[in-house]
Amino acid sequence: MDTILSVLAVFWVLIIVSYLLMEKGLGIFGQVTRGLTMFLLEKALGPGSDLVEGRKGSGSMVWIIQGVLWLFISSTLTFIGLWLAHDPVALHSLEAWGYHPVSSEFFYGGKFAALFGCVGMFIIGTGLHILPNLLEVNLASEKNAVLTSFAWTLSVIILVIGSQNNEIGPVNVILLGTGLNLVVTIAIIANQLLTKASSTVELATPGWLIIFGLIGNPIAVISVFLSGEYDSGLGQWLVYHLSGATFFFSSIAGISLYSASFGSGNPLWSRTVAGVVILGTIFTINPFGNSDPSMAIDMLGLTSAELILSHQDNVAGSFLMALAIIPIIALSSNILITLRGTDIFVENPDSAGIPEINFGAWMLLPLGVASLFIQTDTLSGTNELVGISNIVHLMVIWTILIPLSMGAAIQVLPSVSGRYPLSQNRARLAFWMISAGALFGLVLTMMSDIADVVLIEASIEGQNALSHTLRKAGSVIFYGTVLGSIFHSTNLFSGLYRGSKVSSTKSPSETTFTIDSFPLTSTTTIRKILATGAVLDTKIVPTFESNERGNPTSLHEEE
């Protein structure tokens, strides 16, 4: 049996067993396990648990707010990495302090900050709100959720430091960060599973995506170790992609589907297509990510091995990656059609978070195909596209993972904090700066990378002026992303204190399939109202338009 299928077989078995245990419970051990886990989540923390109030929604809010801070840090690190790529001595004055800044190290640190700091915290924070809402219960332990957020941030700080210098004395810094990260992940999984265990409500598809995203990451690591492939290049490549498929893709699919429905007021376009996302995520190999799995290798403290494939592995890997386009298309279409299900989205284009989800959903397919080409190229050993692997990975992070997770987090934040962002205009400006800066900045850098790849293949030595100019322009344009993240941060922080209050912190529309009220702006049919998820108790609220003649806005009063 070839390596890929043997590792995946273990992974699939473990996932199915986990699903059955979650559905059927642990039998007579269930009550004991719940009590013990609850004890470990709260009482075992000792006086630490008394430091926080444990107010409803506080866990989710703290994770999201810290994620916003990591958004700013990750964009700054990535910007400096892009700049140093065309001007390697730009920060040489820092060498006086013994620090030697290198572009690749900034990219590496930026990826840790973006993936685990920003995206990871958005995913977990949003999930801490969504899952209890879908299950119609409270989160098992808000206190634990709040406390673990700080431990997670500490782990990301350690990972970013490790990306600059992995060996400090005898300590493997990245492995240390991973260990702390793993402890928090286990606590979050326990918290979410306890929440699920306390509910009798059937969990909607987005909830399952979030759960599989959480448990899939450790299961992927366990699978590779159980199958004994952790020291082979293929096993390391596989664990990198399985972790990405579960924690990042599956979780983001769950939170973005929920937020697309919640934000637009439309029910999910298709439950079946959402189910395809779950199956596709688990039973295929997600192509997103770098062709070099060094991030997973460093995090697991392994020694990098050469990627050697048999013909069978090559065929199985390429086939399963090609199949991964199905869940990618399914997710993209489900989000986009849900957002446009009725005219509600068109009437409320300023709703913060929705543009980010829209943008991320649009970018899924083109970057999915691009990643597929790069990974197939690596698996086949051709290695012609290795030169653009890093930039495509950055594009995946900045135009898919961050927009989708951030959009969902911004949608959820008012529900947990009780207030909207301070200014919708500033949120919209920040969206344009982040998305346009990331898209155009990274596209120009990709053009430069492609030019370099072509020149290297043609054996032309020396620096190419066009490539250099493109790289410079790309880094400057990406600065818009840094500015956008600053605008988002200040807007969301101010909104926590001075934003307009949410009239009701919990509305039935959060349950995805029913809505509390339907704004009637024009003549419509009952079929269309019912299609939005309305039930017999839904209120029809007439929203009248003013017939007054418009006038120029008076900027200041004359005395």
Place this chain on the structure above:
Amino acid sequence: MSDNTSDKIGQFLQGEKEPSSSWVILVIGIAASLSFLVIYNVLYPGQDLPVISSVLPMFEGVFDSGIWFFILGVLIGAFAIIGTILTEATIE
């Protein structure tokens, strides 16, 4: 004197609104400063500016890349975020 009275005196002294033309004074001030710098260069050609010319060489080799302008913006942004958190939390 009651707090109410002191408020009124403050309003009397400073007014409640900024005149729309006050920025003109600021622009005139900046333009005048630049003009005097030009005149200095005309009157004393080849002479370094006092104080500034002795301070700037300290930064030679340190801020000699355009990235520092962007990093300055990042630092301002970082302080804006920290300032927002602190002021919003303590404003009341």
